[in-house]
Amino acid sequence: MLNAHNFHIPVMGIGFTIDTPVKVAHYGISSVISLGDDGLAERMRAFYCKxxxxxxxxxxxxxxxxxxxxxxxxxxLINVIVQNNFEALKNESFSKGSNLTKYFEMLPELSSLKQAYQSMLDEKDATTQIKLQENLKKNMTLGDIDVNVMTKLDRDNYTKKGEQLPIEYNDAHAAVRGFAKSNLTSGIVLSAGLSPRLYSYLANFDCFFPDENEQLNKTIILKVSDYRSALIQGKFLAKKGIWVTEYRVESGLNCGGHAFATNGFLMGPILE
Known part of the structure; x- marks a missing residue:
């Protein structure tokens, strides 16, 4: 399904985008949730349940x-809330200031849906306008609820007796499993570089493989810094039979400020 917008809200730390889909997904805007802190996720679940x-x-x-x-x-839970928000939005009228109107007003100007919305506004015949409104609602799409796992944050965990748990209970492995068992149909963004044992673990879940109609229930998105990184990681996953749906290029300038490829030049001049 095509996204309504030509941008997404990336993961920002552990907490800043933990619930962003609740706020923007019903407007067709995709965003990314960090799975780095299960304790925070549990507290947020308690908050939203209440x-x-x-x-x-x-x-x-x-x-x-x-x-x-x-x-x-x-x-x-986030998926249920987002779906409910979306249905509530579609049940609104195209009145000025409504969330439904806001959905279409925020679409990019070159969007076919935005152009169809403008045609509906220009229509003078009331009966035809109602039909156009119904068609617009049928073509509305939700923003994706993607998740992010930092591959290198994969610490070993132990029982209360101090016994080391099997590798699948490591932090990143548990995060992958948590996403794989969810009812989301979206993507997992793997960042921080190649982790052979974690990438191999992905092959344990059918949801990362295409079905009989070559459709993916859950997609793999790699966050990479350059072509070489993309090639190495993509080849590794390909050998496991896993498709990479998207590569997202991230430079040191927007990687939490960990490293800078230049003396503080902005992305614009670098790309030029």
Missing amino acids: KYGFEYLEIDNDQEDYRAKRLTAYLN
């Missing part, structure tokens, strides 16, 4: 595989 009147059953640290379960539960 806000929207959903039953909240805590997933505490004593439960087996609690990290993955927390992330799955949180992502499923």
Whole structure:
């Protein structure tokens, strides 16, 4: 499904975009949630369950595989809230200032949906205008609820007795599993470079492979710094039979300020 907008809101730290889809997905804007902190996700799930009147059953640290379960539960809740917000928006009228009107006004000018919206506004016949409005609503799309996993944040975890847990209980592995078991149909953004053991782990989940109609339930998005990085990581996943849907290029300038390829030059001059 094509996105309504030609931009997305990337992951920003662990907390800044933890609930961004609730605020923007119903407007067709895609965003990325960090899966770096299952404790934060659990607290946010408690908050939104209370806000929207959903039953909240805590997933505490004593439960087996609690990290993955927390992330799955949180992502499923966000998906429900986003779907409800979207349906509520579509039930509004095209009156001035409504969220439905805002949806179309925010679309890029070259969007075919924006042009169809303008044609509806210009239509003088009331009956025809209503039909055009119905058609517009049918073609509205939700923003994607993508997630981000930093591949190198994959620490070992231990039982209360100090015994090391199997590798699949490592942080990044649990995050991948939490996303894979969620009911989202979206992408996982893998950042911070190649992690052979984590990339190999992806092959354990059918959702990352195309179905009989060559459709993907969940997609792989690689955040890379250059062509060489993209090639190496893409080849590694290809050998596992896993498709890479998208490469997102990220320079040191927008990678949390960790490294700068130049003496502080902005991206514009660099790209020129």
